Amino acid sequence: MEEAQRLLTVSVWKLYRCRVRRGGLRLHRSLQLSLLVRAARHRYLSARAAAGILPGPEITGAAESGATPGPEITGATIPVPELPAATESGATPGPEITGAAESGAIPVPEITGATESGAIPVPEITGPTESGATPAPGDPQCPNTPSADRPSNRTERKWGNPLRDCTGDHRNPPSGAPRSESPGVPGIPPGRPREDPPSPVNRDLPPTADPRSAPGPTNRDPPPASPGPPRSTGAPRAGQKRRSCGSAGPGRGPVPSKRARLEAEAPPVPPGPPGRCSGPPAAAFGFLVRAVGAC
Amino acid sequence: MGAGLGGHKGVWGAWPWCLRTQPCSQAADIISTVEFNHTGELLATGDKGGRVVIFQREQESKNQPHRRGEYNVYSTFQSHEPEFDYLKSLEIEEKINKIRWLPQQNAAYFLLSTNDKTVKLWKVSERDKRPEGYNLKDEDGRLRDPSMITVLRVPVLRPMDLMVEATPRRVFANAHTYHINSISVNSDYETYMSADDLRINLWNFEITNQSFNIVDIKPANMEELTEVITAAEFHPHHCNTFVYSSSKGTIRLCDMRAAALHSSHFFEEPEDPSNRSFFSEIISSISDVKFSHSGRYIMTRDYLTVKVWDLNMENRPIETYQVHDYLRSKLCSLYENDCIFDKFECVWNGSDSVIMTGSYNNFFRMFDRNTKRDVTLEASRENSKPRAILKPRKVCVGGKRRKDEISVDSLDFSKKILHTAWHPSENIIAVAATNNLYIFQDKVN
Numbered sequence: 001m002e003e004a005q006r007l008l009t010v011s012v013w014k015l016y017r018c019r020v021r022r023g024g025l026r027l028h029r030s031l032q033l034s035l036l037v038r039a040a041r042h043r044y045l046s047a048r049a050a051a052g053i054l055p056g057p058e059i060t061g062a063a064e065s066g067a068t069p070g071p072e073i074t075g076a077t078i079p080v081p082e083l084p085a086a087t088e089s090g091a092t093p094g095p096e097i098t099g100a101a102e103s104g105a106i107p108v109p110e111i112t113g114a115t116e117s118g119a120i121p122v123p124e125i126t127g128p129t130e131s132g133a134t135p136a137p138g139d140p141q142c143p144n145t146p147s148a149d150r151p152s153n154r155t156e157r158k159w160g161n162p163l164r165d166c167t168g169d170h171r172n173p174p175s176g177a178p179r180s181e182s183p184g185v186p187g188i189p190p191g192r193p194r195e196d197p198p199s200p201v202n203r204d205l206p207p208t209a210d211p212r213s214a215p216g217p218t219n220r221d222p223p224p225a226s227p228g229p230p231r232s233t234g235a236p237r238a239g240q241k242r243r244s245c246g247s248a249g250p251g252r253g254p255v256p257s258k259r260a261r262l263e264a265e266a267p268p269v270p271p272g273p274p275g276r277c278s279g280p281p282a283a284a285f286g287f288l289v290r291a292v293g294a295c
Numbered sequence: 296m297g298a299g300l301g302g303h304k305g306v307w308g309a310w311p312w313c314l315r316t317q318p319c320s321q322a323a324d325i326i327s328t329v330e331f332n333h334t335g336e337l338l339a340t341g342d343k344g345g346r347v348v349i350f351q352r353e354q355e356s357k358n359q360p361h362r363r364g365e366y367n368v369y370s371t372f373q374s375h376e377p378e379f380d381y382l383k384s385l386e387i388e389e390k391i392n393k394i395r396w397l398p399q400q401n402a403a404y405f406l407l408s409t410n411d412k413t414v415k416l417w418k419v420s421e422r423d424k425r426p427e428g429y430n431l432k433d434e435d436g437r438l439r440d441p442s443m444i445t446v447l448r449v450p451v452l453r454p455m456d457l458m459v460e461a462t463p464r465r466v467f468a469n470a471h472t473y474h475i476n477s478i479s480v481n482s483d484y485e486t487y488m489s490a491d492d493l494r495i496n497l498w499n500f501e502i503t504n505q506s507f508n509i510v511d512i513k514p515a516n517m518e519e520l521t522e523v524i525t526a527a528e529f530h531p532h533h534c535n536t537f538v539y540s541s542s543k544g545t546i547r548l549c550d551m552r553a554a555a556l557h558s559s560h561f562f563e564e565p566e567d568p569s570n571r572s573f574f575s576e577i578i579s580s581i582s583d584v585k586f587s588h589s590g591r592y593i594m595t596r597d598y599l600t601v602k603v604w605d606l607n608m609e610n611r612p613i614e615t616y617q618v619h620d621y622l623r624s625k626l627c628s629l630y631e632n633d634c635i636f637d638k639f640e641c642v643w644n645g646s647d648s649v650i651m652t653g654s655y656n657n658f659f660r661m662f663d664r665n666t667k668r669d670v671t672l673e674a675s676r677e678n679s680k681p682r683a684i685l686k687p688r689k690v691c692v693g694g695k696r697r698k699d700e701i702s703v704d705s706l707d708f709s710k711k712i713l714h715t716a717w718h719p720s721e722n723i724i725a726v727a728a729t730n731n732l733y734i735f736q737d738k739v740n
Contacts, residue, residue, distance in 0.1 A: 003627075007573060010631055023411060024385040027473055027492040028523045028542055029636060032577050036630075039573055 001047035007040040326727035328714055332396040332404065335718040338366055338725055339406060340732055341391025345375040347408055347461075349419060366734055370419055372461040375410040387412050393478045395487070405464070407487060411474040414489050416465035416500060424452040470496050470506045477527045483534040490527035490539060497551075509551060510539060525638075526584045538586065538593055544579035546595060548606065562593070562609045564602070574626040574635060582638035587647040588719075594650055596641040599623060601652050601662065616662045616669065619654050621692040621703045634708045642717045653712030656701065657728045658688060674712060674726045674733040685735065 015033050018025055323344030330339050338350040351369035378387040388411055397405040403420035428450040432438050473492035480487045488497050488509065495510035510527075514520055522543040530536035535551045546562035566575065578598035585594045593604040595612075599620055602612035618639075622629060629635040634655070641652040653659045654671070662669045671688045678685065691700040714727040722737030 004573075007627075007630075014633075022386055023388040023390075023474075024383070027520075028525065028580075031520060031523060031542065032580065032636070035576050036573055039576075043573075 001044055001051070004040040004043040004047065008037060008044060011037045011040065321730065324730035326714060326730060326732060327391050328394050329716040329725050329727045329732070330394045330396060330406075331716050331718055331725070332406075333398050333719060335720055335723065337369065337396070337404060338716065338734075339394045339396065340725075340727065341374065341394050341408060342730070343388075343390040345373055345377070345389030345391060345410065347372055347374045347391060347394065347406075347417070349404075370459040370461055372417070374408045374415060374417065375413065378412075380412075392475060395478050395480050397480055398484055400484075407478050407480065409475050409478050409489065412468065412471055414467040414475070414478060414498070415463050416467075417461050418464045419459060419461045422458045422460060423455060425455045426450045427453045465500060465503050467498055467503050467506070470498075473523075476525060477539075479527060479529045479537065481529045481534050482532055486534075488527060488529065488537065490524050492523040495524065495527055495537075495539060510549065512541075525581050528584055528586055530590055531586050531588060532590045538584055540581035540584040540595060542580040543576075544581055544597060546581065546584060546593060546604065548593075560606070560609055562604050562612075564611050570623075572626065574630060577630070577635055578626065583640040585641060585643060587643050588645065589647055592647065594641050594643060596639050596652055598635060598637075598639075601641050601650060603650070603664070614664060616650070616660075618652055618660055619658075619690070621690055622655075625703065629708070632708060634711070637711055637713060639711075639713055640715060642715050644717050644722065645720045651715055651717060651724065653715055653726070655708050655711050656706040657710040657712055658690075659712045659715060659726055672735075674728045674731075674735075676731075684738070 011033050015030065015037070018030055018033065321344075323342065323346075325343045326340050327343055328339075328341040331337070332339070336352050338352075340348050340350075342348075347370075348368060349370045350366035352364045352366050355364050374391060375389040377389045379385070380387055390410055391408050392411065393407075393409050395407045397407070397416075399405075403418050406417050406419065408415050408417060427434065428448050430439075430444055430447060430450075431441070467489070471489065471491045471494070473494070475489050475491045477490040478487060479490075486497055486499050488495055489506075490496075490510075493511065493513040494508055496506040497509045498506045510524070512522070512524065522541045522545075525540050525542055527537060527539035530538070536548065537551070538546055538548045540546050544563065544566075548560040548562065550559065566579070581595045581597050583596040586592070587594065591606060592613075593606065595602050595604065596618075599618060599622065601616045601618055603614040603616075604612045626635060639653050641650060643650055648665050649661055649663050651659060651661045657674045658671050659674060660669060660671050671690070672685045673688050686699075689697075689700045690706070691697065691702045696702050710728065712726055712728050716725040718724070724735050726733045726735065
């Protein structure tokens with residue numbers, strides 16, 4: 001756990017330095033750092049859960065079937081266990097880390113890889129993986145299976161995504177870019193055969209093609225809450241502030257707390273060999289992560 | 296170790312040619328690429344400051360037999376300048392990422408140089424004559440009064456001091472959203488490709504405002520990105536075939552012909568689960584891929600190994616060479632000092648019997664594929680006296696260290712050899728160590 005925490009600290013600072021270095025964000029470097037951050041974070045949380053500090057989520061489905069916890073692969077159907085505590089608080093269902101609220105631990109915000117579907121592309125360790133890799137012997141079994149998580153994009157909007165913030169403008173080609181023509185050869189998809197069909201040649205799409213990216217690469221605005229009961233428009237009551245909004249539609253519902261949003265994340269794939277369990281308080285680390293995310 | 300590699304009963308001797316001799320290395324002087332041309336007559340280097348320096352081998356003369364074909368500076372020019380992308384508020388580095396020579400077809404030399412965003416075609420030509428005797432202007436270039444011209448004369452070419460001039464003939468810009476990592480000239484000598492992190496474009500040398508996108512691995516949702524392109528190269532003989540490597544340690548052999556659209560070959564070695572760690576993904580990333588001169592093999596370099604693949608066998612490499620396996624236990628430290636992200640290159644010798652790659656402490660390693668012997672040599676000023684013989688080095692991985700060995704903890708990780716080049720037909724190598732260029736030759740007894 002200590003090793004994982006140290007790696008997390010170092011990696012987050014490296015990610016921050018990546019953003020400010022000359023020449024812009026390097027996509028390859030950012031990807032490598034992000035993968036390591038996810039792996040270290042998962043190891044850290046697993047170690048804390050195993051040490052009894054943070055009780056892990058109830059994974060009834062996986063426990064009964066005896067399936068080895070592993071990452072969720074795009075398109076795979078994995079039963080999602082119940083998370084009553086998360087739903088009661090109104091937070092987006094995510095890993096059950098009730099101890100986090102008490103100790104002040106803040107999991108590392110989702111930086112890359114996680115999608116709304118819950119897919120965690122890499123690294124594949126076990127289960128229906130593409131690589132067929134198996135967990136290293138002695139690796140503590142993480143009770144937090146990715147299938148238990150429904151990662152939200154709120155964290156990504158809050159902290160930004162270094163992959164989307166990299167030097168390329170993923171929505172529009174550079175101004176004055178020549179017309180690129182494909183001679184009919186589709187973009188050769190990477191990786192091993194997967195359940196999803198390979199993506200076609202992907203030219204830069206107009207902004208409207210990706211509505212989620214429309215707000216901007218680092219949208220720190222609070223996520224839109226679910227629509228609540230309708231309320232009448234017009235002048236606010238005395239003593240009440242009136243929030244200006246784009247439309248005079250239904251008012252806002254309860255907004256989940258920041259901590260609940262941060263906790264509602266998918267853990268990364270478990271890494272290799274076991275690490276040592278010890279380290280400084282997680283609250284300080286959580287502060288570091290928040291500081292980097294705000295840059 | 297007296298016997299050399301490559302079938303020669305010789306040893307490696309030093310030509311103490313240093314590109315720069317400043318005691319402290321300037322960041323702009325750090326060599327970022329080295330490349331021999333197709334005949335080996337010219338050697339081009341690019342640095343982080345955007346400059347290209349071309350060395351030319353001297354003709355061997357009977358009067359000075361000891362100066363057997365030494366390399367001297369032939370031309371120096373500023374290839375790329377720092378730019379600023381105002382649209383994205385990003386600075387574009389002038390660092391030369393790659394240089395590739397075109398085959399010589401006339402008296403001039405042509406090469407491609409690229410930074411992160413722009414590829415340029417340069418013409419390097421000599422001028423040793425100048426015209427004299429113009430009618431309308433005098434020798435200073437000033438125009439003459441036409442009314443004062445009474446005699447008509449024919450301009451003649453008179454010899455002058457040799458002048459080498461480099462002129463940009465083509466600029467291929469605005470086609471890459473991400474950072475260009477590779478360029479490769481096709482065997483048809485009419486096209487070339489440029490590869491960035493997510494796309495590969497095919498260019499015609501005559502057309503600068505259009506390119507064909509032949510590979511695109513950018514996902515529709517960037518959050519699903521799992522790998523990037525790290526290197527790409529055309530087959531040396533088949534103009535329709537090229538290969539590209541990825542950060543996941545995979546290699547794709549692609550065929551651009553219409554009938555072979557869906558028949559790309561996928562090379563990947565299964566991962567050893569016992570070696571898995573936090574850093575497995577990082578060290579498995581391929582930093583360089585090279586076709587053999589014969590076109591039958593592919594060589595790849597990741598952080599710890601060099602692998603040789605047969606194009607006809609995809610499931611595993613036919614040869615694996617450990618470059619510096621003693622660093623496997625130091626990965627955490629190497630990660631903290633960013634050395635784990637270093638991108639080492641690898642090269643074949645002319646006969647594809649020996650491969651070479653760099654390491655730390657200014658070490659570079661050669662592996663003889665036939666005899667399975669390997670040697671570690673060091674590029675340093677102290678060990679590179681004129682005509683000195685390079686002494687093989689050895690790293691002590693544990694136990695009692697011998698007198699001439701160096702321990703792993705004593706390695707200087709700031710001295711790294713990332714870029715090397717091998718003469719296409721002779722045993723002459725160029726090794727770039729930070730801001731110094733070393734040229735060594737195999738001395739035949």
